[in-house]
Amino acid sequence: MSQDLELSLYVFVLATFLGLEVIRRVSPLLHTPLMSLTNAISAIAVVGSILVAGEQKTVLSTVLGTLAVTCSMINIVGGYLITYRMLRMFRKSGKERS
Amino acid sequence: MIEPVIPLLYLAAAASFVLALKWLSSVTSARRGVIIGVLGMALAVCGTLLKPEIVSYRWIAVAFVLGTVIGIPMAMMPMTAVPQRTALSHAFGALAAALVGTAEYYLQTPHIDHFTMSALALEVLLGFLTFTASLMAFGKLQDILPTRPITYRNQNVVNLALFGLAVAAGVYLAVRPETAWLFPIFAALALVFGVLLIIPIGGADMPTVISLLNSYAGLAAAAMGFVLNNKLLIIAGALDGSSGLILSVIMCRAMNRSFTNILFGAFGQVQPAVGAGAEEKTARSASAEDAADILRAANLVIVVPGYGMAVAQAQHKVRELYDILTKARVEVKFAIHPVAGRMPGHMNVLLAEADIPYDKLMEMEMVNSEFPQADVALVIGANDVTNPAARHDRNSPIYGMPILDVDKARTIMVIKRSMNPGFAGIENELYYMDRTLMVFGDAKAVVGSIVKELAGGSMH
Numbered sequence: 001m002s003q004d005l006e007l008s009l010y011v012f013v014l015a016t017f018l019g020l021e022v023i024r025r026v027s028p029l030l031h032t033p034l035m036s037l038t039n040a041i042s043a044i045a046v047v048g049s050i051l052v053a054g055e056q057k058t059v060l061s062t063v064l065g066t067l068a069v070t071c072s073m074i075n076i077v078g079g080y081l082i083t084y085r086m087l088r089m090f091r092k093s094g095k096e097r098s
Numbered sequence: 099m100i101e102p103v104i105p106l107l108y109l110a111a112a113a114s115f116v117l118a119l120k121w122l123s124s125v126t127s128a129r130r131g132v133i134i135g136v137l138g139m140a141l142a143v144c145g146t147l148l149k150p151e152i153v154s155y156r157w158i159a160v161a162f163v164l165g166t167v168i169g170i171p172m173a174m175m176p177m178t179a180v181p182q183r184t185a186l187s188h189a190f191g192a193l194a195a196a197l198v199g200t201a202e203y204y205l206q207t208p209h210i211d212h213f214t215m216s217a218l219a220l221e222v223l224l225g226f227l228t229f230t231a232s233l234m235a236f237g238k239l240q241d242i243l244p245t246r247p248i249t250y251r252n253q254n255v256v257n258l259a260l261f262g263l264a265v266a267a268g269v270y271l272a273v274r275p276e277t278a279w280l281f282p283i284f285a286a287l288a289l290v291f292g293v294l295l296i297i298p299i300g301g302a303d304m305p306t307v308i309s310l311l312n313s314y315a316g317l318a319a320a321a322m323g324f325v326l327n328n329k330l331l332i333i334a335g336a337l338d339g340s341s342g343l344i345l346s347v348i349m350c351r352a353m354n355r356s357f358t359n360i361l362f363g364a365f366g367q368v369q370p371a372v373g374a375g376a377e378e379k380t381a382r383s384a385s386a387e388d389a390a391d392i393l394r395a396a397n398l399v400i401v402v403p404g405y406g407m408a409v410a411q412a413q414h415k416v417r418e419l420y421d422i423l424t425k426a427r428v429e430v431k432f433a434i435h436p437v438a439g440r441m442p443g444h445m446n447v448l449l450a451e452a453d454i455p456y457d458k459l460m461e462m463e464m465v466n467s468e469f470p471q472a473d474v475a476l477v478i479g480a481n482d483v484t485n486p487a488a489r490h491d492r493n494s495p496i497y498g499m500p501i502l503d504v505d506k507a508r509t510i511m512v513i514k515r516s517m518n519p520g521f522a523g524i525e526n527e528l529y530y531m532d533r534t535l536m537v538f539g540d541a542k543a544v545v546g547s548i549v550k551e552l553a554g555g556s557m558h
Contacts, residue, residue, distance in 0.1 A: 005213060008332055010325055015333040018116060019340030025123040028436060028461050031443030032180060032347060034122055035312055037135060039187050041115050042338035044139070044315045047146045048198040048326050053161065054152030057205055064201040066157040071194040073165020074172060075187050076139055082183070083174030084132045084446055089177075090125045093455035 033086045040079025046072035100148050108330040109146035114138025115334050119341070123508035125456060142330060177451040178408050181304065182239035188311045189232035197306025200285065202325055215275040217324035219268035223288045224318040227264075230292030232311050237299060238395055239440055245301035260291050268353040270441060299360070300403075304440045306349040306360050311343025352436035354488075354499040365374035371388070373493050381517060384535040386402070387546060389511055390551030392535075393419075396473035396509075398429045400465065402502055403445050404438050406479015406514070411543035416478065417452040418549045433465040433475075433502050435483040439442075466503045475507035477528075479514070479541050485526045496523050510534040513544045 026032050049072050053065030091097045114134045121131030175183050199222040206214070237243035264287035267280055286327055299307055316338025323331030350357060393399060403422075407413060423430050432454065438445045446459050460468075469475060473483070477484055484504040487494040504526055512529060514536060528534060537544050 006329055011329050012320060013333050015336035016340050019337040020344060021117045023341045023344050029446050029456055029459060030128060030442060030446045032441060034341060035184055035397050035442060037122060038130065038312060038338040038341040039191060041135060041334050042191050042319045044142060044331055044334035045194040045198060045319045045322055047328060047331055048141055048322050050146045050158055051151060051192055052198055052201045053157050054154060056154050061201040061205050063156055064197040067163045068194040068197040069158055069161035070165045071190040073162055074169040074190050077169030078172035079167050079187060080132055080136050082558055087128045087132060089450040090456045092457050
């Protein structure tokens with residue numbers, strides 16, 4: 001196993017445990033915003049998409065990359081915006097919405 | 099040059115994502131979480147745009163504009179449409195991963211090592227199957243496709259065989275990445291499997307399925323991280339994967355079912371009419387006026403919302419009911435079952451949209467002890483999650499599922515369109531109890547007329 005790969009696997013396993021710990025604490029009240037936020041975060045696939053689209057190595061890869069950037073961008077813009085919209089709706093009794 | 103800074107930008111982005119999720123743990127800090135999440139994404143995108151490998155920004159710019167133009171309307175959908183919107187965005191996320199995987203395959207073969215190819219195969223498999231599965235889920239949630247489970251003989255055998263074939267093709271590609279003719283077949287198998295996976299799943303199982311798809315979309319992104327040797331992708335993908343996993347487990351527990359049962363069990367398909375002597379039982383029906391009288395005299399009312407409230411778009415009328423009762427010094431609380439609605443947390447978002455304070459929304463474990471003190475439990479469009487058979491009837495298909503103890507309230511009022519049993523055709527014995535009143539009609543119309551009665555009554 002190469003060192004890079006070993007390191008990547010460590011990162012993956014530790015990030016999964018960290019994710020489980022952090023997300024376990026999210027109140028069920030916010031499970032829908034949680035899902036739309038993690039959806040926006042997983043649009044990090046935009047990083048790979050930009051590389052493929054911008055390297056312009058072959059026509060096929062540029063087309064696929066551009067499509068992928070579009071898909072990721074939809075999720076980034078749509079995901080963060082709707083999460084924010086949802087969270088703005090939650091208010092405590094006796095308080096106005098902020 | 100700027101290049102050495104890029105890894106630092108990625109590191110900061112990864113930290114931002116962790117903070118974003120951490121701050122989501124409470125309502126007060128949650129919005130800060132979204133903002134730092136946006137910041138993290140901006141750092142990641144800027145870092146990537148600075149990379150020297152990028153020779154042209156033209157298509158990237160086009161895609162940015164296109165994505166933004168489609169993304170904004172998708173964020174402005176009404177809250178009742180959030181489940182289908184979420185399914186659709188899982189589809190986009192998974193498709194992005196699958197497309198990048200496909201592009202990388204054709205760019206890198208035949209100079210691709212076995213490990214990278216394994217990760218790539220996983221990325222493409224998860225990406226394409228999640229893409230079609232999410233589209234199917236979207237179709238079912240949007241009522242484009244029939245929501246009831248569709249089953250046929252040997253369905254599980256067919257599905258498993260197809261999945262086996264897809265995995266075999268993936269393994270073969272990992273061993274011999276140069277087998278280029280196999281790649282399109284592999285991708286097609288994944289696409290078809292995604293469709294078949296969702297066909298037998300009914301509407302009520304959507305909360306679990308949508309969580310599972312959330313997890314797959316994240317894992318596809320993490321697999322992409324292994325292909326590109328990018329730690330940021332691995333971290334963000336792992337966070338998304340674990341979030342989906344936790345939600346799926348919570349949903350499964352709330353239905354007392356296992357993953358395999360949900361994916362292969364086709365719930366509600368072969369349930370014979372449980373309790374053959376149903377005709378002898380009678381339910382008491384009441385008018386909106388009766389309901390208003392009882393509610394006016396109550397001290398504590400617990401509202402139990404379900405998918406029916408979402409379908410009827412009754413949440414704003416429910417808010418009016420909440421207002422008028424609260425003003426009359428009746429305490430109103432909301433009991434939220436984890437699987438009420440079509441996705442995790444669906445009811446909370448709907449009620450928050452209707453401007454009901456979130457401290458009145460109570461989780462199942464918290465609220466169940468309060469039902470015995472409640473004068474009225476008002477069930478609006480919920481069914482199976484209130485069925486006492488889950489506690490004692492070993493023959494019931496929902497036996498063992500944790501339920502809201504609605505039957506312990508002094509009076510139970512059920513707003514329902516008709517006596518037709520809900521999904522799965524399970525008879526709800528709650529409706530035949532002496533203390534239960536059925537108010538028939540569309541949830542929005544019924545709650546509206548109750549509000550009108552209450553308003554009229556208080557003026558006299």
